[in-house]
Amino acid sequence: MEGFLNNGLVRWFDSRLPVFSYVNEHLVVYPAPRNLNYAWNFGSLAGLALMIQIATGIVLAMHYTPHVDTAFDSVEHIMRDVNYGWYFRYMHANGASFFFIVVYLHVFRGLYYGSYKAPREVLWWIGLAILLAMMGTAFMGYVLPWGQMSFWAATVITKLFGAIPWVGESVVNWLWGGEGIDNPTLNRFYALHFLLPFAIVGLVVLHLWALHHKKSNNPLGIDYKGPQDFIPFHPYYTIKDAFGAGVFLIVFSIFLFYAPNYMGHPDNYIPADPLKTPPHIVPEWYFLPFYAILRAVPGKLDGVIVMGLSIGILFLLPWLDTSRVRSATFRPVFRWFYWILVLDIVVLGFCGANPPEGAWIDIGRAATAYYFVHFLILLPLIGWFERPLPLPDSIAKPVLSGGPAPAAAIARDKARGERR
Amino acid sequence: MAEHELVAPEETRRDFLYVATGAVAAVGAAHAAWPFIDQMNPAADVLALSSIEVDLSPIEPGQQITVKWRAKPVFIRHRTEADIAEARAAPLDDLKDPEADEERAPRPEWLIMVGVCTHLGCIPLADQGEFGGWFCPCHGSHYDTSGRIRKGPAPENLTVPDYVFVDDTTVAIG
Numbered sequence: 164m165e166g167f168l169n170n171g172l173v174r175w176f177d178s179r180l181p182v183f184s185y186v187n188e189h190l191v192v193y194p195a196p197r198n199l200n201y202a203w204n205f206g207s208l209a210g211l212a213l214m215i216q217i218a219t220g221i222v223l224a225m226h227y228t229p230h231v232d233t234a235f236d237s238v239e240h241i242m243r244d245v246n247y248g249w250y251f252r253y254m255h256a257n258g259a260s261f262f263f264i265v266v267y268l269h270v271f272r273g274l275y276y277g278s279y280k281a282p283r284e285v286l287w288w289i290g291l292a293i294l295l296a297m298m299g300t301a302f303m304g305y306v307l308p309w310g311q312m313s314f315w316a317a318t319v320i321t322k323l324f325g326a327i328p329w330v331g332e333s334v335v336n337w338l339w340g341g342e343g344i345d346n347p348t349l350n351r352f353y354a355l356h357f358l359l360p361f362a363i364v365g366l367v368v369l370h371l372w373a374l375h376h377k378k379s380n381n382p383l384g385i386d387y388k389g390p391q392d393f394i395p396f397h398p399y400y401t402i403k404d405a406f407g408a409g410v411f412l413i414v415f416s417i418f419l420f421y422a423p424n425y426m427g428h429p430d431n432y433i434p435a436d437p438l439k440t441p442p443h444i445v446p447e448w449y450f451l452p453f454y455a456i457l458r459a460v461p462g463k464l465d466g467v468i469v470m471g472l473s474i475g476i477l478f479l480l481p482w483l484d485t486s487r488v489r490s491a492t493f494r495p496v497f498r499w500f501y502w503i504l505v506l507d508i509v510v511l512g513f514c515g516a517n518p519p520e521g522a523w524i525d526i527g528r529a530a531t532a533y534y535f536v537h538f539l540i541l542l543p544l545i546g547w548f549e550r551p552l553p554l555p556d557s558i559a560k561p562v563l564s565g566g567p568a569p570a571a572a573i574a575r576d577k578a579r580g581e582r583r
Numbered sequence: 584m585a586e587h588e589l590v591a592p593e594e595t596r597r598d599f600l601y602v603a604t605g606a607v608a609a610v611g612a613a614h615a616a617w618p619f620i621d622q623m624n625p626a627a628d629v630l631a632l633s634s635i636e637v638d639l640s641p642i643e644p645g646q647q648i649t650v651k652w653r654a655k656p657v658f659i660r661h662r663t664e665a666d667i668a669e670a671r672a673a674p675l676d677d678l679k680d681p682e683a684d685e686e687r688a689p690r691p692e693w694l695i696m697v698g699v700c701t702h703l704g705c706i707p708l709a710d711q712g713e714f715g716g717w718f719c720p721c722h723g724s725h726y727d728t729s730g731r732i733r734k735g736p737a738p739e740n741l742t743v744p745d746y747v748f749v750d751d752t753t754v755a756i757g
């Protein structure tokens with residue numbers, strides 16, 4: 164890169180539009196903490212997933228027709244007639260699931276290592292905004308194939324807005340563009356489903372801007388003290404991210420080629436019928452915990468509010484967590500409650516997947532209550548009462564004394580650097 | 584190993600890995616790109632429409648029908664004796680794209696051709712122009728009663744598609 168940037172032509176262009184030095188600054192010499200572990204791969208994987216969704220989505224859009232009479236058939240046309248159509252559609256549908264998998268892991272990484280704490284609150288907020296935009300995009304995308312699940316998911320979700328006092332009904336009719344879900348609804352969902360991913364791209368730019376302004380958090384959760392705490396992004400993290408992408412694509416391919424409908428619902432291969440609801444409707448897996456919270460609360464309006472709050476309180480997380488120590492590695496009490504929370508959310512997922520009968524109702528209510536107790540009561544208290552373990556002096560110290568391998572690698576690279 | 588490299592740095596292994604990784608990435612990228620290109624090629628349902636059968640019995644002499652075949656108009660004209668005589672009388676030397684009428688219409692009363700002007704793709708109008716055949720309004724190409732270009736910017740005669748007569752009144756095009 165050094166040599167490239169010194170090339171006369173490159174310098175001429177760069178002084179007028181500094182794209183090359185920008186890439187150099189943010190992807191090559193960019194100082195990254197030297198101790199990042201594989202939990203830090205999920206951000207780049209989310210970016211990869213977003214690009215896969217956009218690329219495959221544009222292909223689908225070339226063959227899909229957003230009309231109630233032809234939408235379902237056009238998806239089947241994609242599956243049977245279009246060259247590699249099955250491949251693009253399965254890649255898009257499974258890609259949405261994998262997008263959520265990597266984004267959820269990305270979020271739980273942040274929760275574990277306290278990445279939401281100062282000075283990264285705005286970065287955290289932008290992440291939450293991305294999550295909300297993703298949910299809207301995935302919901303509207305799911306409506307497009309116009310199967311039974313599409314139609315009834317659209318019904319149930321839009322009806323949530325009917326809970327708004329006084330104006331609820333008008334709002335719902337406004338969303339539908341009619342007295343019920345019909346062609347106008349499908350058309351506007353398609354337009355918005357096409358638009359929102361690009362809004363997400365914009366949010367991702369802000370996300371990375373905020374990130375590079377304050378730099379990455381790290382597994383120790385301590386601030387950087389000097390240049391010895393950093394290594395250049397390239398080649399260390401470019402290669403680590405590339406390796407992660409390889410692993411991701413292998414797992415993705417297993418689903419794509421061997422179990423493409425595993426995460427889908429068979430009822431969505433039945434064309435939408437506005438006169439008949441399937442006996443058991445469930446959202447896609449990535450919405451299940453929220454769906455469980457919605458159903459746990461009696462009362463239509465209350466359920467909607469509580470579900471909204473389940474994400475809403477995450478915006479306040481930087482202040483609800485009163486501990487100044489970021490990483491759970493040094494927080495013996497928090498660490499326990501972190502894993503209990505993870506378990507609680509998994510339980511909520513199962514509640515969402517099962518019909519609201521028998522024990523599932525009580526389990527769902529208990530798990531919902533615990534979710535809020537964790538954030539609103541336990542988290543502030545743990546911060547006050549917990550005695551964190553002693554923090555290391557610097558990022559570089561435990562890494563450099565952590566064993567012969569890294570030290571030797573650094574020495575070797577120094578030797579190489581001098582030779583060149 | 585690391586110690587060893589400090590003393591006698593070995594370039595070859597790392598360089599090999601570097602080149603091998605790049606090569607795998609390049610092959611992978613090419614494989615990933617192909618489906619994106621191929622999905623824009625005609626789909627199976629489009630290709631399945633590539634041949635059609637047409638019933639000729641209702642077409643009286645002097646009449647012409649237009650059918651859609653592979654997203655294009657095909658003219659099927661039941662020619663009169665006069666049409667045929669005129670087409671066969673034209674000296675080949677006068678033609679821009681010399682082709683005998685006997686080749687273009689093996690069954691002389693049936694002239695079957697793709698109704699797309701060979702200039703830039705407009706659809707010529709029947710029974711117009713200076714040669715009693717077709718006239719293209721876009722840039723003024725005149726075709727004769729055999730659909731051959733006689734005057735104007737079009738470079739070639741109207742294309743005769745592959746067809747066979749299934750029986751006396753049915754033709755299969757494509």
Ligand code: HEM
Pocket residue numbers: 213216217218219220221223224227238252255256259262297300301302303304305306307308356357360361363
């Ligand atoms: C954040 C990115 C995106 C997510 C999470 C997402 C999610 C989804 C989901 C869940 C479906 C339903 C899949 C199915 O059951 O078949 C879908 C369908 C669809 N999406 Fe997206 N999508 C994204 C981006 C895009 C983009 C950028 C476009 C177009 C530019 C697009 C175009 C389509 C089309 C045409 C369909 C309907 C075809 C089908 O159902 O297979 N998507 N999307």
Ligand code: FES
Pocket residue numbers: 700701702703704705719720721722723724735736737
């Ligand atoms: S397209 Fe027919 S004359 Fe130009």
